[in-house]
Structures are given as C-alpha cells and as structure tokens.
Amino acid sequence: MMSDTDQEGPAPRGLSVERAEESLRVLIVDDHAVARRGIAAYLDVLDDIVAIGEASDGREALLLLAELETYGNLPDIVxxxxxxxxxxxMSTMKEIRRKHPALKVVVLTSFDEVERLNTMLELGAVGYLLKDAGPLEVASAIRAAARDEVFIDSAMTKKLTQAMAVPSGVSALTERERTVLILVGQGRSNREIAQELNISERTARTHVSNMLAKLNVRSRTQAALIAVKAGMVPPLT
Incomplete structure (x- = not known):
C-alpha cells in the first residue's frame, strides 16, 4: 500500500509535494496487483493525475480511506x-457513499451487463469503464469525474442505448413468455403456439394472457408490434 502525502510527509511515488497537491488524486482498488500497478504506472506519466494509493479489496480500501480522512487527505476519485x-x-460502493458521500467513484470492471451498470450508477458511481479500456479512456473518466460529469465506456453506452430502445415490459417477461411473444409476432394462433411448444392449448392461452398483461397491451396485434420494435421478429408485411 502506498502512503499518502501531506505537508509533513513525502509526496507519493517520488512526486513533488507541489505536483501531488495540484493533481487529481486517485485511489486504485483492484484485487489484481498487475492491474493496479499498470494503472498507477500510466497515471504517473500524466501531469494532472496521480495515484496516491492502492488497495487489494474493499475492506482494505475502506481502512485506507479512513486513515487518509484522518489527515484530511482523501483522494478525489476512487x-x-x-x-x-x-x-x-458493490458493498464497498455502499460503504463509501455512507462514510464519504462527497467522494467520486469510477468503476473499472470486466463485467459489461447493463443491469450492473445501472445498479452502480444508482449507488452513486460517476463512471463505468471496462477493463479493456485504453489509458486515454481511464484518464478521461477521471477528469470527467472531477468535473462532476458521468463517463460511461463507449461499449457500455451502446448497450445502454439498445436496452433503453427495448419497449417497456419486454425485460420483465420470462424466457417462455418471450418465446410466446415471438410466436405471436409471427402470427401464430394459440393452437399453433401449443403445438410448437408441446404444451396444451389452455397453457398456451395462459402464457399469452400473462405476456399481454406484462406488456400492458390488450391485443395480440399490439404485442406483435412490440416484438417487431424490440427486434425479436422481422417487420410485419
């Protein structure tokens, strides 16, 4: 763990006190030492950003933040x-929000699920980067956080846009109900759906009713249009 800098101690990583004070101060929290060192090494060559510490897990990060706060040297970004x-x-994020509400957090992860992105943004993260992001993106996310701006990885932005384009209610469907929606979008009757899924016609009718209710529509035609809009079936002819 690298030590912080203050008026009485040395500057971090061999930097002058003046530069450390003027730069955006970053705490790197990652359980992979190679990842931490790689990020820190890149930040070292920048004039306006400096890594002031590393932690290998959330518990170590919270202990380090408590120590830094004691000396009034909290980082600008985590x-x-x-x-x-x-x-x-996620648990660390919740604790940071509770104990250090003004601290800005940028997530750096290999997980590209939109649900995880939304959860972290709801918890207060101001950035979300994938670990294959280039050094310039990491620096841009840190600088954006300092400006109180949200920075999202370009690949995640595309996924988020696509998810937002899906009509409301589709994400709430079960796998079977999504299959039923596709079949309805193809113009299949309840009997045909039952034959396709090897279920009774009564069960097929129940799946269709549940699907319509979750989509908040009353007709099969409306459901078919939603299936087209969601890209689940080709446009109606």
Missing amino acids: LLDLVMPRLDG
Missing part, C-alpha cells in the same frame, strides 16, 4: 473493481 475478495465492489 477507481473501483467490482469482483474482489472479502468485500466486493
């Missing part, structure tokens, strides 16, 4: 991994 031993990123 780069936070999600999957770590002892205390994972």
Whole structure:
C-alpha cells in the first residue's frame, strides 16, 4: 500500500509535494496487483493525475480511506473493481457513499451487463469503464469525474442505448413468455403456439394472457408490434 502525502510527509511515488497537491488524486482498488500497478504506472506519466494509493479489496480500501480522512487527505476519485475478495465492489460502493458521500467513484470492471451498470450508477458511481479500456479512456473518466460529469465506456453506452430502445415490459417477461411473444409476432394462433411448444392449448392461452398483461397491451396485434420494435421478429408485411 502506498502512503499518502501531506505537508509533513513525502509526496507519493517520488512526486513533488507541489505536483501531488495540484493533481487529481486517485485511489486504485483492484484485487489484481498487475492491474493496479499498470494503472498507477500510466497515471504517473500524466501531469494532472496521480495515484496516491492502492488497495487489494474493499475492506482494505475502506481502512485506507479512513486513515487518509484522518489527515484530511482523501483522494478525489476512487477507481473501483467490482469482483474482489472479502468485500466486493458493490458493498464497498455502499460503504463509501455512507462514510464519504462527497467522494467520486469510477468503476473499472470486466463485467459489461447493463443491469450492473445501472445498479452502480444508482449507488452513486460517476463512471463505468471496462477493463479493456485504453489509458486515454481511464484518464478521461477521471477528469470527467472531477468535473462532476458521468463517463460511461463507449461499449457500455451502446448497450445502454439498445436496452433503453427495448419497449417497456419486454425485460420483465420470462424466457417462455418471450418465446410466446415471438410466436405471436409471427402470427401464430394459440393452437399453433401449443403445438410448437408441446404444451396444451389452455397453457398456451395462459402464457399469452400473462405476456399481454406484462406488456400492458390488450391485443395480440399490439404485442406483435412490440416484438417487431424490440427486434425479436422481422417487420410485419
């Protein structure tokens, strides 16, 4: 763990006190030492960003933040991994929000699920990067966080846009109900759906009713249009 800098101690990683004070101060939290060192090494060559410490898991990060706060030297931004031993990123994020509400957090993870992105943003993260992001993206996310702006990885932005384009209610369907929606979108009757899924016609009718209710529509035609809009079936002819 690297030591912080203050008026009485040395500057971090061999930097002058003046530069350390002027730069954006970053704490790197990741259970992979190679990842931490790689990020820190890149930040070292920048004039406006400096890594002031490293932690291998959430518990160590919280202890370090408490220590830094004692000396009034909290970082400006925390780069936070999600999957770590002892205390994972999501739990760590909740504790950071509770104990250090003004601290800005940028997630750096290998998980590209939109649900995880939304959860971390709801918890207060101001950035979400994938671990294959380039050094320039990492620096951009840190600088954006300092400006109180949200920075999302370009690949995640595309996924988020696609998810938002899916009509409301489709995400709530079970796998079987999504299959039924596709079949309805193809113009299949309840009897044909029952034959396709090897179920009774009564069960098929129940699946269709449940699907319509979750989509908040009353007709099969409306459901078919939603299936087309969601890209689940080709446009109606």
